[in-house]
Amino acid sequence: MESKQHNRVTEPAYQSTNEESVSVDGSNLKENTRQPSDLADLQERVTHLQCLVDFVNSELAHLVTFRQQVLEGNLDKVTYQDIYYLFRVGDVVISRHKGEHQLYQIFAVTGGRQCLSRAKHTPYDSDLDSDEKNSALGIGVWTTLKVDAYILGSDDGKRIFPIPIRLRVQPFTGERKITDLPVFPVRFHKSGQDIRKRLQNRGRKFLVCAGHKRYRGATVKSPLEDIGRAISAAGRGGRRSPDVKLEKLENEMQNDQIREVRSDVYIDLDTYYHHQAGVDLSKATIRRSRMTPREVVEQFSTSIRVVENNYSSGDVEVDETLTDEFLMSHRDRLYPEKVENLVQDPEALELLPHQVPAYDFRSRQWGELKLILAAV
Numbered sequence: 001m002e003s004k005q006h007n008r009v010t011e012p013a014y015q016s017t018n019e020e021s022v023s024v025d026g027s028n029l030k031e032n033t034r035q036p037s038d039l040a041d042l043q044e045r046v047t048h049l050q051c052l053v054d055f056v057n058s059e060l061a062h063l064v065t066f067r068q069q070v071l072e073g074n075l076d077k078v079t080y081q082d083i084y085y086l087f088r089v090g091d092v093v094i095s096r097h098k099g100e101h102q103l104y105q106i107f108a109v110t111g112g113r114q115c116l117s118r119a120k121h122t123p124y125d126s127d128l129d130s131d132e133k134n135s136a137l138g139i140g141v142w143t144t145l146k147v148d149a150y151i152l153g154s155d156d157g158k159r160i161f162p163i164p165i166r167l168r169v170q171p172f173t174g175e176r177k178i179t180d181l182p183v184f185p186v187r188f189h190k191s192g193q194d195i196r197k198r199l200q201n202r203g204r205k206f207l208v209c210a211g212h213k214r215y216r217g218a219t220v221k222s223p224l225e226d227i228g229r230a231i232s233a234a235g236r237g238g239r240r241s242p243d244v245k246l247e248k249l250e251n252e253m254q255n256d257q258i259r260e261v262r263s264d265v266y267i268d269l270d271t272y273y274h275h276q277a278g279v280d281l282s283k284a285t286i287r288r289s290r291m292t293p294r295e296v297v298e299q300f301s302t303s304i305r306v307v308e309n310n311y312s313s314g315d316v317e318v319d320e321t322l323t324d325e326f327l328m329s330h331r332d333r334l335y336p337e338k339v340e341n342l343v344q345d346p347e348a349l350e351l352l353p354h355q356v357p358a359y360d361f362r363s364r365q366w367g368e369l370k371l372i373l374a375a376v
Contacts, residue, residue: 073187077175083145084112086178087185089322092350093149094195095167095183098220100354100370101195103186104149104165107330108288108323112145112169113315115294142171146289147183152342152351155273155281157210159336160348164286196350203349206371207339209356215265217373218258220355263362265369272357272366282336288323291316 056064066082069075078086087093087109094103115138147169150162167183178188186192273281296315327334333348342348355368 070185073185075178075188078178078181079175080112080142080171080173083169084109087145087147089326091185092196093147093167093183094186094189094192098355101199102151102354103196103199103350104147104151104167104183105351106147106149107286107326108146108148108319110146110148110289110291110319111143111295113143113295115139115141115143115292117294117297143292143295144171145169148288150286150351151353152348153281153353154206154269154339156270157268158270158339159282160207160339160342160352161282161336162286162334163281163284166289196346199352199354200346200349202354202371203352204343206352206356207343207349209371209374210267210269213265213267213358213374215261215263215358215360215369215374217370218260219367219369220258259363259367261360261363261367261369263360265358265360265374267356267358267369267374269357272359286327286334288319291319 063082063085066075067085070086070088075086087106089106089109091106092103093106094101096102117139145168147167148164149167150164152160153163154160169181169183178184179190186196189195337348354371356371356374357366358369358374359366
């Protein structure tokens, strides 16, 4: 018993010896000395990293070079195989809308990939657009690229808010000039900076356009197009008056013809949208397009009762993460803002629309007019 007690007293929990010395700089020599096992682990990590670098340089060199050219804006042509990488969330893109330049800001990009599944009908078909449901997409077939973006608009002349719109690029063969695409990043336009400055000036005019004006020119075809789009969004959380029939508006849009206007007009967004059309554009929901399941699911079971699928890529998560990060960093832009707060914001001014609804005193009907032709 005495021997055991003696051992407890004479064996301290920590014992400092001369072997565990301190170096000149004050660090512990034992801690700084790597064991052979540590060196082997480090060498293995370096080898794995070199393997990854070699893989990127050999298999992904084209994409690395392509993305660099996209960032610099010095690319001339693109194949559909690379179309997805041409657009980035947050990019400002340009398109022709009713004959006029219109800028949009992207908040989501999806599609533009090859189908991995042969199945025509899947358990996820309820999530597809109608055009995708009716198309027999087989393995290797390219899907339509969907670019979800928004412009800024107003339905009362007092608040500015985002209005979502979906832009598309259909599959094509061979190479195509980027500027020939229906929509492309504005930095690829040779006069991109001049266009942005011009649209910023147009946006300032939009903010003060309400009231009695003179107009000499043609109307913009389909003045109810934006209203119809807003009503479609109303089904996803928007509001519209119960007496407004979507079918009626769609028929008016189809039957509407461009006409010449040479008279005084009155621009009144509040009366047009809230009383004439009965919609609230500010309620349009910002939401991304659903990815086609066949792009990420490699195989579906042909049995109705048993559903088995192999997810072969994480593209869904990547697309959703990019969208979420953008919306979080631009959340202030997603809510109505007073007009006076945007007068000095060029990034907001360039996203305002090029057309305004106005009442034609001569024909006694509403129409959508080109903003640049409306004179005081």
